[in-house]
Amino acid sequence: MNGDMGAFFSLSILFIVLLAMTALYCILMSRNLIRILIGLELLTKGVTLLIAVAGYVTGRMAVAQTFVITIIVVEVVVIAVAAGIVIGVHRHNHDLDATRLDNLRG
């Protein structure tokens, strides 16, 4: 890895870590279920970028692209099912507060 490529990789890692931190903060501090999903999406964006940067730096962008496509498919399915669960929770509780999801407690 030459110096210019190494600098780009380091800079990308810095921004990916910050994006992941933002997403984790959103997931941990939010109580709204939709916002938690948005945080999950942001975290996935960070992972996507990490794989793409790794593929670019190692010169194996083709394999990295297949991983990115797989991640996107998984992401869509997770969001679709989670959105269905959110709508179901809202119908049942008339609220999206994650702290009030205590119906199964005990």
Add this chain to the structure above:
Amino acid sequence: MTLDMTNMVLLMALLAAGVWTVMTSDLLRSAIGLAVTSVILTLLLFQLGGPMAAVFELSVCAGLITVVFISTISLTKPKTVEVRQAYKLRRLTRFAFLPLILILVGYYVSTSHVRLDQKVLPLPASVDVRYALWALRRLDLVGQILIILAGIFGVVVLFKTKNDGEEEKK
């Protein structure tokens, strides 16, 4: 091309869009912010030489997922203005620390001198994306199909009402 101005601007814009998505109090704006983040990620993927992944990101993440989010938000909107105002105030107090945390983590990561220029593993040489997808990673496609089917069944089960089952019995 590696460390030019475009890449740096795109990385900064990606983080800025992500922070705005998290910090904004309106859920609809948050969903739009997520779409903007996806568009910026698409541009980055194009820059890095991954056009196929970029097209997937643009059409699926910036398009389809945004539609799913906006539909969910419109179906679950808080009813009164008072509820929304109280929610905004609570959010503001909880998310005020995010910029500070980002500055601290950014400073730590940029000054920690972590060695990232590791040796590249001796994997096969770079191949065409079509070959990689259909030959090298064929099992991933089977997994993707199974995941999509699981998602379809999940959504069908979630939106199935009690009346559907009773009508089937009759």
